[in-house]
Amino acid sequence: MDETAKKTVTGGTDSSIPVTETWLRKHRLLYNGATRHPFILSIRDGSVDFSSFKRWLGQDYIFVRSFVPFVASTLVKLCKESSNESDMEVILGGMASLNDEINWFKKQASKYHVSLTSVVPQNANVKYCRFLESLTSSEIEYPVAITALWAIEAVYQESFAHCLEEGNRIPQELQETCERWGNEGFGAYCKSLRDIVDRCLQKASPAEAEVLFLRVVEHEVEFWNMSVGDV
Ligand SMILES: Cc1ncc(CNC=O)c(N)n1
Numbered sequence: 001m002d003e004t005a006k007k008t009v010t011g012g013t014d015s016s017i018p019v020t021e022t023w024l025r026k027h028r029l030l031y032n033g034a035t036r037h038p039f040i041l042s043i044r045d046g047s048v049d050f051s052s053f054k055r056w057l058g059q060d061y062i063f064v065r066s067f068v069p070f071v072a073s074t075l076v077k078l079c080k081e082s083s084n085e086s087d088m089e090v091i092l093g094g095m096a097s098l099n100d101e102i103n104w105f106k107k108q109a110s111k112y113h114v115s116l117t118s119v120v121p122q123n124a125n126v127k128y129c130r131f132l133e134s135l136t137s138s139e140i141e142y143p144v145a146i147t148a149l150w151a152i153e154a155v156y157q158e159s160f161a162h163c164l165e166e167g168n169r170i171p172q173e174l175q176e177t178c179e180r181w182g183n184e185g186f187g188a189y190c191k192s193l194r195d196i197v198d199r200c201l202q203k204a205s206p207a208e209a210e211v212l213f214l215r216v217v218e219h220e221v222e223f224w225n226m227s228v229g230d231v
Pocket residue numbers: 060063064067101152153156220223
């Protein structure tokens with residue numbers, strides 16, 4: 001039995017379709033706007049403008065630094081609300097790879113002569129980071145926070161995995177970037193997050209979670225727009 005079939009038997013609110021699946025079907029156009037953004041397509045076809053890439057690099061470093069406390073706060077919510085052991089390992093694994101990622105950003109920045117200490121966060125980034133900070137509030141419950149975490153990671157995973165699909169003409173220098181988020185391990189991590197969301201929202205799926213999913217996707221589109229200088 002495949003994964004979807006299994007879920008059909010074991011649970012679901014009414015129609016037995018996992019909640020993430022219903023959202024992705026319902027909001028496909030918006031979601032594709034984030035995962036097939038012109039910036040991503042330009043990396044895939046090799047036409048990417050390197051000044052856009054450098055802008056993205058500096059801005060994303062700032063984003064990732066704000067992302068760390070958000071992920072940590074999600075872990076705290078888990079421990080307070082349910083302390084599921086396997087969820088803890090998934091989130092902790094995500095945090096561990098962020099440590100790696102921060103070092104990777106520093107290395108790339110020096111390669112491309114981007115001074116990380118003098119990057120000024122642009123508007124879309126400031127808004128996205130504020131949004132992340134608002135999610136660290138204790139009023140936001142674990143199932144809602146983990147939904148946002150999944151969506152944030154999934155957009156990057158799908159975007160860069162798309163770059164790596166057959167027929168790509170990724171510039172050699174950007175191969176490593178695409179692999180960072182497009183690799184299989186990161187894909188498995190995103191699938192684990194997605195399963196957590198589907199499990200957490202199986203019985204009660206608050207409208208709040210769907211709204212957050214949409215907010216994340218919108219912020220991601222704005223983030224890519226900023227990277228191509230289209231603000
Ligand atoms: C804007 C944005 N969204 C998602 C990610 C992926 N998560 C951690 O790296 C990212 N780096 N930047």
